[in-house]
Amino acid sequence: MPTATGKKIVTSENYIASHIGAEILEKGGNAFDAAxxxxxxxSVVIPHTSGLGGDGFLLARTPExxxxxxxxxxxxxxxxxxKIGERDPNSVVIPGLVDLWYFLEEYTTLPYEELLYPAISLAINGFYVGKSLHHAILNTVKLxxxxxxVFGNKRFGDFIKFPKLGRILKEIARDPRSxxxxxxSEELVEGLHKFxxxxxxxxFSEFHGEKVNLIKINYKDFVVHExxxxTQGITTLQILKMVEISKINSMPYNDIKRVNNHIKISTIAYEDRNNYVADPRFYKIPDYLLDEEYLAKRMIDEGVQLSLNNGDTTFFAVSDGENDVGLVQSLFYPFGSGIIIDDIVFNNRGYGFSEGNNKPxxxxRPLHTLSILYAEKRDKESLIIGCAGGDLRxxxxxxxFEYYSDYMMEIDEAVNAPRFMYLGNKVIAEKRLGIPATQEDYYSRNVGIVQAIKNKNGKIIGVAxxxxxxxxxxVR
Incomplete structure (x- = not known):
């Protein structure tokens, strides 16, 4: 089911994971428990996208x-x-996902042994390889x-187990900081040294994630946060603000003039991303990047041709009726660095370093492609939108969001609607959009995989x- 409405909702990129989240809500757990x-x-069933060897970001709307x-x-x-290569050993950064689980302890209601039990069981007892993992294996050169x-001879419908991962998950269930x-961590460090x-x-021991304040813009009658x-969340906000300034959102969504102007706007926003976005502990990002006057002047420029990459990530969302939670987790490239220690696939996030402010x-922390969009309208209507998509996010x-806010589509229609993407050296578009571009399938993974939830006065709509x-x- 790609769309549903109810008092409580779970939407994810994988049917097993969605079912597990729904079971937690049915047991009385809240959205943080289910998350x-x-x-x-x-982390178990689609290990090419994310897992204990990768990162995570969480955005939650709560009554507080x-x-x-x-x-x-x-x-x-x-x-x-x-300089760091795509699968270089130097591309491995300390994985943050488990620290995110640790952070959520103050918001959960059920013990971690219960919350991690389904994943532990999947890892130890096994599961059948789904289409997503199947295609990732086929499309990956032997790393x-x-x-x-672990993966090379597995195909759709084959049975696979990760017993070492299951053992580690058991330890984490007792104490995530372990x-x-x-x-x-001693075993992981020793294994990483071999690579x-x-x-x-x-x-490892000194690592912690951090609570952050979202950045925001006004867009029509919405407040949009990233x-x-x-992260490149500021790039999304720059694109949206320039779309509003240019008024191209008044054109039909498949108008080639709109598409061409949207592409130009994207190149400008990505150019700013590459010039300015970095770890704020090392470099102070300019305060003016979202100012309308600055963006209006930038739109006079043509922008530059860039190199952009898709990525393998997964985003899911959960609502218990009071709390709406979005969580995105990633290794970056499919199977990350390709380095596997005790069934844990390690990230290649360090490939996000470049030069200048973002040098290794x-x-x-490298420039990070992960982010989550949150939009609200007069406190009665809110959206959480996230996706897999790498640089294209x-x-x-x-x-x-434009489909929803500008073209009067419901959130499920906005997710389903045809997309185009600027890749730097070309533009791709789903065939049903009907524009001159490199044609993708009618529904193509190459234009991103989006999950979203909408909350309007307590009525929740979820989209996969x-x-x-x-x-x-x-969930009732």
Whole structure:
């Protein structure tokens, strides 16, 4: 079911994970309980997208206000590289997802042993490979012998187990910080050393994510929020603000003039991203990047041709009727760095470093593609939108939100509507959009996989992108 409405909702990119989240809500757990269970389950069943070796960001709308947590990892303190390759050992940063689970302890109501049990069972007892993991394996060149022994000969419908991951999840269920302090982290550090990752025990033990304040703009009668740098959330807001200033949102959505102007706006926003977005602990991001006067002047420029990459990430959303939670987690590239320690696939987030303000440095977070869009309208209507999409995320967030806010589509229609994407060297578009571009399938994973929830006066609508194997499950 790609769309559903109810008092409580779970939507994710994977049917098993959605079912697990719904079970937690049925047991009386809240949205934070369900979020941990879904996050852990996704870490097992679609390990090419995310997991214990990757990062996570959480955005929650609660009766007390907005909660936003950035648990993106920092580089090892002994990092010496000036340039980092796609699957380079130097691309591994300290994974932050488990720290995000630890942060959520103050908001959960059920014990972690109960919340992680479904994921532990999947890892130890096994599950059938889904289409998403199947395609990721087929599309990945053999990364190393360890990767091949775990994934290389698995195909859709095959049975797969991760017993070592199950053992580690059991330890985490007792104490999430054990992933960073103690025997687990010692084993992981020792294993990473064998792959020449310059990590030390203290890189794990001293790591914590952080609560952050969202950045925002006004767009028509909405207030639109995104995560601040080190994420590219500001790029989404720049695109939307320039769309509003230029008034191209008054044109039909498939008008080629609108599309061409949207592409130009995107190139300008990405150019600013590459010039300014970095870890704010190392570099102060200019205050004026969302000012209308600044953006109006920038729109005179043509922008520059860029190199943009899709990524493999997963986003899900949960609502218990009072709390709406969105969580995005990622390794970056499919199977991240390709380095696997105890069934844990490690990220290659360090490939997000570039040069200048975003150059590689020890204990620094790279420019991060992950973010979540939150929009509200007079406190009676709110949206949480997230996706898989790598560098393309700002375009995906903007297009889906524009469909909703400018073209009078309901949120499920906005997610389903045809998208186009600027990739730097070309423009791709789903065939049903009907514009001159490199044609994709009618529903293509290459234009992003979106999940979303809408809350209007307590009525929840959840959407799972038909471009994935995800489902929405309502709970009474």
């Amino acid at each position: 941990i269970a879904v996050s852990a389950a996704l 206000g907005i909660i936003a947590y950035n648990s993106s990892g920092w580089s090892p303190k002994n990092l010496k590289a000036e 190393n012998n360890e990767w091949y022994s 992933f960073y302090e103690g025997k687990i 020449n990752v310059p990590v030390e025990q203290s890189d 995560f601040p740098p080190n 440095e020890g204990r620094k 700002p375009q995906i967030h903007a297009e889906v 992108d038909p471009r994935s194997e995800g489902v929405v499950i309502p």
